[in-house]
Amino acid sequence: MAGPGSTSCGDAAYPVSIVGLRCCIKGKRDMIEIQTVGSVDVSVAVPGSKSLTQRALIAAALAEGESTLHGPLVSEDTEYSSAALRQVGVTIDHEESWRVQGNAGRIAPCAEPIFLGNNGTATRFLTSVLSLGNSRFVLDGDKRMAERPIEPLMTALQGWGVDVSSMHDTGCPPLVINSTGLAGGMTVLPEGKSSQYLSSLLLVAPYAREVAELRVEGEVFSKPYITMTLDVMSRFGIHVEYSSDYKYFKIPRGIYRGQDYSVEGDASSASYFWAAAAVTGGRVRVENVSVSSLQGDVKLVPLLGRMGCGLSIEGGGITLASTGMLEGISVDMADMPDVVPTLAVVAAFAEGKTHIQNIGHLRIKECDRLHAVVTELTRMGAEVEEHSDSMVIHGKGGRDLHGATIETYDDHRMAMSMAVAGLKVPGVEISGEGCVAKSFPDFWQRFALLK
Ligand SMILES: O=C(O)C1=C[C@@H](OP(=O)(O)O)[C@@H](O)[C@H](O)C1
Numbered sequence: 028m029a030g031p032g033s034t035s036c037g038d039a040a041y042p043v044s045i046v047g048l049r050c051c052i053k054g055k056r057d058m059i060e061i062q063t064v065g066s067v068d069v070s071v072a073v074p075g076s077k078s079l080t081q082r083a084l085i086a087a088a089l090a091e092g093e094s095t096l097h098g099p100l101v102s103e104d105t106e107y108s109s110a111a112l113r114q115v116g117v118t119i120d121h122e123e124s125w126r127v128q129g130n131a132g133r134i135a136p137c138a139e140p141i142f143l144g145n146n147g148t149a150t151r152f153l154t155s156v157l158s159l160g161n162s163r164f165v166l167d168g169d170k171r172m173a174e175r176p177i178e179p180l181m182t183a184l185q186g187w188g189v190d191v192s193s194m195h196d197t198g199c200p201p202l203v204i205n206s207t208g209l210a211g212g213m214t215v216l217p218e219g220k221s222s223q224y225l226s227s228l229l230l231v232a233p234y235a236r237e238v239a240e241l242r243v244e245g246e247v248f249s250k251p252y253i254t255m256t257l258d259v260m261s262r263f264g265i266h267v268e269y270s271s272d273y274k275y276f277k278i279p280r281g282i283y284r285g286q287d288y289s290v291e292g293d294a295s296s297a298s299y300f301w302a303a304a305a306v307t308g309g310r311v312r313v314e315n316v317s318v319s320s321l322q323g324d325v326k327l328v329p330l331l332g333r334m335g336c337g338l339s340i341e342g343g344g345i346t347l348a349s350t351g352m353l354e355g356i357s358v359d360m361a362d363m364p365d366v367v368p369t370l371a372v373v374a375a376f377a378e379g380k381t382h383i384q385n386i387g388h389l390r391i392k393e394c395d396r397l398h399a400v401v402t403e404l405t406r407m408g409a410e411v412e413e414h415s416d417s418m419v420i421h422g423k424g425g426r427d428l429h430g431a432t433i434e435t436y437d438d439h440r441m442a443m444s445m446a447v448a449g450l451k452v453p454g455v456e457i458s459g460e461g462c463v464a465k466s467f468p469d470f471w472q473r474f475a476l477l478k
């Protein structure tokens with residue numbers, strides 16, 4: 028699927044203005060040159076949450092009756108999820124709201140492979156959903172997805188009697204699932220570096236033949252995503268028993284009930300706008316993300332507060348204001364991996380050291396995001412240290428930064444976070460800018476409102 032950036036500039040002569048951005052094609056690559064701005068002062072709305080849209084879509088597909096999802100994220104990833112569910116017999120109408128006719132847990136056979144691109148969330152969730160069927164399924168993804176592990180999830184599903192294997196014995200997709208439904212009972216999720224395994228198991232567990240129980244080994248990463256899963260499940264009528272450390276779960280048998288579900292704005296997408304206020308010494312209000320959100324990435328706002336920004340809550344949104352005077356912090360970001368690139372970029376404009384810890388799981392995202400952030404900030408002149416599961420940014424108030432052509436590694440979050448640096452530093456070009464389509468197709472148009 029072409030990103031809107033590439034759609035809008037694909038046929039155009041160089042350079043073309045998309046409001047404050049210059050979009051061009053250099054050689055064969057899509058590229059956006061970010062124009063610097065003064066202190067930004069805007070109010071923006073962001074698209075619906077990717078995580079909540081995909082959870083609600085799965086619950087609605089497995090539900091008895093019709094569901095309507097209001098304000099869903101319309102993007103490459105949610106198109107992949109919808110298409111996959113349609114392949115197994117779910118009717119989903121994408122109008123302004125999405126109408127989903129639930130099949131009460133019945134999964135139709137599908138002879139064709141189900142392809143999910145580099146959508147980690149959907150790949151992990153669909154593995155369990157397909158296990159509910161009574162057929163052979165092949166679940167595939169793109170080149171990068173074939174490097175993103177899924178072994179712990181397969182092991183836990185095998186504990187519930189599922190015949191699932193990695194086609195090339197890599198512990199990664201493509202997968203083959205010979206499904207006959209879930210037996211249920213107790214299973215163990217071995218240690219892994221993604222919460223998506225656990226969310227995936229929880230979402231389908233009510234459909235097991237016996238009451239399902241789940242024990243989790245090792246550290247639980249990205250915990251707020253588990254909270255979001257439990258919340259969506261309860262809104263669709265299934266209430267899970269669990270220990271507060273998220274190491275034990277008991278899931279009652281049951282069937283989700285069709286719901287009217289409103290998707291809130293995506294906190295990870297909002298992060299680039301708050302970061303824009305932070306680095307330009309300006310003010311940005313994100314209208315549709317609230318402080319009471321269960322999305323863990325909303326906690327970026329208090330972190331920016333610790334770096335010297337002010338925040339206020341107005342009419343349900345969150346406003347972040349900055350004088351541009353920022354200081355480095357030390358922070359554990361195990362629970363908010365998707366906004367690590369955003370915080371790292373802000374840290375490059377702060378005075379002093381920012382130490383971001385417990386982020387080894389960034390290495391299995393759309394790219395090795397830990398290495399990519401370090402490489403691209405270094406390319407701009409920043410002094411950054413890479414460690415196995417942490418990074419240290421030696422901020423010099425942005426005085427060490429210069430323009431550069433940024434590689435994005437087909438990772439939407441690399442493109443969007445590094446674009447923030449270009450608001451302040453002349454000559455920042457973002458290559459492969461169409462990758463934002465994964466989670467935020469009109470990112471460049473909304474980013475251009477930052478003036
Ligand atoms: O469950 C989810 O919706 C997600 C969980 C997180 O992944 P990990 O649990 O693998 O860190 C996050 O990075 C991803 O963007 C979305």
Ligand SMILES: C=C(OP(=O)(O)O)C(=O)O
Nearest residue numbers: 145146147148365392393
């Ligand atoms: C890691 C991400 O997504 P996924 O794991 O769903 O591919 C992301 O959106 O940053």
